[in-house]
Amino acid sequence: MSTADTPANPPDDPRPQPPPEPDPSDCCGEGCVPCVYDTYEAALERYKAALVAWQARHPDG
Template sequence: MTPDDDPHPIEPEPPLPSDCCNSGCPICVHDLYTEQLQHYREQLAAWKARHPGSQ
């Protein structure tokens, strides 16, 4: 499998300060970002394992 067939995962963008309304939402944009970041890190680790020596 080549990197062209298996592209590098894309890191999620953090929410802007204005994205959070600070009203105590049950699921805040910061919570969603944290989940997305964890998923990205897992995907990145798996990608690196499939493509040793790649960055």
């Protein structure tokens, strides 16, 4: 068991990780639909929801 694998943080239910933020050079500025920033914002919303659910399962985490 690693130091991160504790009863408050079992290995089969790891804490969600935020999505990587796009680099400014990833956006071409052409108005793509979806833009890399739109995709990032959607991933960020999913991460936030997953984090809230994870925190409910791990109140001491």
